[in-house]
Amino acid sequence: MAGRGGGRGRRMMTFSVEAVGITRGDSLPPSIQQPTPLFPVMEQKPLPLTAGEEEEYLLALKQEFRGAMKSLPCFIQPTAAHRGQSSTHTHTHTHTQTSLTYTHTQTHTHFSFRFYYYYYYFTCFLCQTLQKKEEGQSSEDEEEEGEEKKKKQEEEEAEGEEEYDEEEFEEETDYVMSYFDNGEEFGGDSDDNMDEAIY
Amino acid sequence: MTAQEVRLCGLLLREHFGEVVEKVGTHLLKGGAQNLRTIIHETGISLDLVKKSLCVLVQHGACVFRSGRKGAGSPTEYQTCCDRILRILRYPRYIYTAKTLYGDTGELIIEELLQRGHMTMSGTIKTVADRLTQNMEEGRSMDYSEVSSAFFRLVETHFLQRCPPLAGAEPKDSATPAAPSFPDCYKVPHVTLVGRGKRQLASEDGEDQRNAKKAKMDSQVGTHGDEGICWQVNFERFHLHFRDQAIISAVANKLDQTSSEIVRTMLRMSEVTTSPTATCTKPLSANEIFRSLPTSYNIPRPILDQYLTLLIDDPMEFVGKAGESGGGMYVVNMHRALANLARATLESVVQERFGSRSARIFRLLLRKRHLEQKQVEDFAMIPAKEAKDMLYTLLSQNLVQLQEIPKTPDYAPSRTFYLYTVNQLPTARMLLQNCYKTVANLVERRLFESKESKRLLEKSQRIEAILASLQASGAEPEQLTEVEEMITAPEKQQLEALRLHINKLDSAENQVDETIFLLESYINSTASTS
Numbered sequence: 031m032a033g034r035g036g037g038r039g040r041r042m043m044t045f046s047v048e049a050v051g052i053t054r055g056d057s058l059p060p061s062i063q064q065p066t067p068l069f070p071v072m073e074q075k076p077l078p079l080t081a082g083e084e085e086e087y088l089l090a091l092k093q094e095f096r097g098a099m100k101s102l103p104c105f106i107q108p109t110a111a112h113r114g115q116s117s118t119h120t121h122t123h124t125h126t127q128t129s130l131t132y133t134h135t136q137t138h139t140h141f142s143f144r145f146y147y148y149y150y151y152f153t154c155f156l157c158q159t160l161q162k163k164e165e166g167q168s169s170e171d172e173e174e175e176g177e178e179k180k181k182k183q184e185e186e187e188a189e190g191e192e193e194y195d196e197e198e199f200e201e202e203t204d205y206v207m208s209y210f211d212n213g214e215e216f217g218g219d220s221d222d223n224m225d226e227a228i229y
Numbered sequence: 230m231t232a233q234e235v236r237l238c239g240l241l242l243r244e245h246f247g248e249v250v251e252k253v254g255t256h257l258l259k260g261g262a263q264n265l266r267t268i269i270h271e272t273g274i275s276l277d278l279v280k281k282s283l284c285v286l287v288q289h290g291a292c293v294f295r296s297g298r299k300g301a302g303s304p305t306e307y308q309t310c311c312d313r314i315l316r317i318l319r320y321p322r323y324i325y326t327a328k329t330l331y332g333d334t335g336e337l338i339i340e341e342l343l344q345r346g347h348m349t350m351s352g353t354i355k356t357v358a359d360r361l362t363q364n365m366e367e368g369r370s371m372d373y374s375e376v377s378s379a380f381f382r383l384v385e386t387h388f389l390q391r392c393p394p395l396a397g398a399e400p401k402d403s404a405t406p407a408a409p410s411f412p413d414c415y416k417v418p419h420v421t422l423v424g425r426g427k428r429q430l431a432s433e434d435g436e437d438q439r440n441a442k443k444a445k446m447d448s449q450v451g452t453h454g455d456e457g458i459c460w461q462v463n464f465e466r467f468h469l470h471f472r473d474q475a476i477i478s479a480v481a482n483k484l485d486q487t488s489s490e491i492v493r494t495m496l497r498m499s500e501v502t503t504s505p506t507a508t509c510t511k512p513l514s515a516n517e518i519f520r521s522l523p524t525s526y527n528i529p530r531p532i533l534d535q536y537l538t539l540l541i542d543d544p545m546e547f548v549g550k551a552g553e554s555g556g557g558m559y560v561v562n563m564h565r566a567l568a569n570l571a572r573a574t575l576e577s578v579v580q581e582r583f584g585s586r587s588a589r590i591f592r593l594l595l596r597k598r599h600l601e602q603k604q605v606e607d608f609a610m611i612p613a614k615e616a617k618d619m620l621y622t623l624l625s626q627n628l629v630q631l632q633e634i635p636k637t638p639d640y641a642p643s644r645t646f647y648l649y650t651v652n653q654l655p656t657a658r659m660l661l662q663n664c665y666k667t668v669a670n671l672v673e674r675r676l677f678e679s680k681e682s683k684r685l686l687e688k689s690q691r692i693e694a695i696l697a698s699l700q701a702s703g704a705e706p707e708q709l710t711e712v713e714e715m716i717t718a719p720e721k722q723q724l725e726a727l728r729l730h731i732n733k734l735d736s737a738e739n740q741v742d743e744t745i746f747l748l749e750s751y752i753n754s755t756a757s758t759s
Contacts, residue, residue: 074581079736084325089736091321098344099245104285106247106278204691 230258230311233665238314240672245317246285249274253282257292257309264297264304283307289346290461316464318668318742323467327388334379337361339388339462347392347459350418354380358425370425381417387466390414392459418458469505472750476566480540480547487528488536492547494521495561506757508564514555545569564754571657571751574744578660579628586611587619591628591651599632599648620649628656654755661748668741675734682727689724692716 079085099105230238235258243251256272257263263271269279286292291313297303320343328336337357342348354376361371383389391414473496481489498521499510519533528536537559540548546565552558572595580588590609594600600608606616623629634646679686695712716724 074584077581079733079740081736085736085739088321088325088739089732091324092735092739095320095324095340095344096244102344104246104250104288104346106249106281106285108247108249108278204695 231662231665233662233669234311234315235259237665237669237672238311240669240676241314241317244672246282246289249278250282250285253279254286254291254309254314257286257307258311262295262298262306262308264306266304268307285346289313315665315745318738319464319467319746321739322471322742323462323464326467326470327383331379331382334361334376335383338376338380338383342389342460342462347461349456349459350380353460355424362425373424384415384417384460387415387463389460390463391416392461465505468746468750471746472563472567475570475747476547476561476563479545479566479570483545484539484543487526488540490523490526491518491533491536491540492561494518494523495548495559497521499561503563506754508754508758509549509560509562512551512558512560515557515559516555518559519556564758567747567751567754568653570747572653574747575653575656575660579623583619583622586615587623590616590619591623594629594649594651595653599650601646601648605649624649627659654752657748657751661745661752664741664745664748668738668745671734671738671741675731678727678730678734682723685720685723685727688720689716 235255238258239251239255242254246254252272252274253268256268260267260271265276265279265283268283269276272279274282283292283294286307286309287294292307292309294305294307297306323343324336324340327339331338334357337360338353341353341356341360354373358371358373358376361376362369365371380389473493477489477493477496480492495510495513495518498513498517503510515534515537518537519530522528522533534557537548537557541550541559546562546569549560549562549565550557551560576588576592576595579591586609590605590611593605593608597604597608602617602620605620606613609616611619620629624631629649629651632648632650633640634648635641636644636646692712692715696709699708699712
């Protein structure tokens, strides 16, 4: 309160004005009320994207391509090193002194429909993103073959580096598999030895 | 390789090949040619993964290898260059072009080859036949011979080419993979391939099982006559096609449909006689053009001459006159057309960013080369204060350069001319780098948006999976609606908004790539002519 001059000395600052270089009578920049904006202000708005049949088809092609690449063996997972060679593709790479020969044989065909609906394609692409997280390879077989193949495949992948509850994730549902049991198997085993009472 | 190119290549590699390949690829891009041990040591990735990543990169043509520079016996060195990886942005356009030219079969062939990098002819044909069969009705399947004929046509028109033979012994000087011009580049091997596509069904009937067994035996025997001959997509040929399309559509926009048909005819006639780096086509006489016009265009001969005169007089200089024999010899000026298209792109960029008056100043400087500030104000008919402001804004964005011409050796400001100028080629290069940065930003934003809503996306994907499995097992409608209601309405809205954003970002990437193509073609064409 001692520092405030009231009506007399309005321009009081914590630093000496002359030392900084602001001479008397110079106009100061306006005081800042809020943080500076994150991006510079745009004087002209950009044009809208061209939208037509061709552009939509190109968009669908692009998203489908990206999704398909994620299920191919050339999409290398960081955890792939632990698995070694998978059972569905062989990629041998022999290097001699003067020539490199690599043979690449594929025994699976990847699942791809040209005539997807937009949204269904979109979720399939996400499907593959998440399957990559859960399993890593050979994920496209799940969609094709159905439940039986899936179960067989998961029994094959016994490396156990991704310790997940196999039972729970088998059908990609939220429910543990025992949720769907209807209790028929209960109590059918030990009917012979009736030593202990069944509560 | 500039920083922007490396960043964009890294993002493209991550999206299509995974993070391991991204690490190895960006390391090679930044570090030049390196041998395997250096790569392992500096990236810290295990030997197995590095080997696999290098395989993937070589398979897709992004990496070349050669024996070390230190002489015979030194370890193999691997080198990557940006160009091939940046082509990934253009894949949808290649596939779509194949569809318009060769139908669904051609489209799938190109798509398969783009996904796998290199593949043998028999492998491609089988996979494509299977995919086509998948989409056909029950009981029908695609014959291999149809797919083969589409493959032959693609090779004939040079859209596909053989992979260059592996000759990793001698070191090459050029950093980029040399364009394959070996003699057998477009020779189709004799392949014995008889059969039809297979349908992937969970319940197979007798015929499919027999076919499947036969296919297994075939693949075990493995002889189709073309082992070791791999094919790849010839990007340069697609680029020539895109360039022709750009010129034709520019003529159609500037003049009219008939003129564009004439130019299209001229380009078609000189497809095989013009080399890719030529600045203009071989001269064509007006008589030849008249004979080759499509019959649906009933243009009488004098009208054709008038159209050709119009094309020559047009300031864009698409068509030029090269002589008088044969009714007039005409050429299509490809280099000049590309330069004009690039110039139009630059002008449009300035107009959209800074307004039409700044664009007027920019066009003025492009036409008049060097102008003083006073002259700019006079010619552009803009008040002095605003003209000064706009000029300085353009100067600070590096779209306009300042040239000092001193009258005295001491460069005194009062005795020096300051001339503003625009150099088209360096400006085009700068805008090209801006385009790369734009696409990289778009990709990053898209990844960010997906990551933000990951939980919601996972939930919706689980719901879809439950719905699909319930439908497959034949559930009642009430169960289906019950499952559908597990996603609440605001979540549905959020998902819808997310889908819209991601589609917009993807579509924007495609469209920025069109600009990238124009600018790259112009820069390459200028570099090869000068």
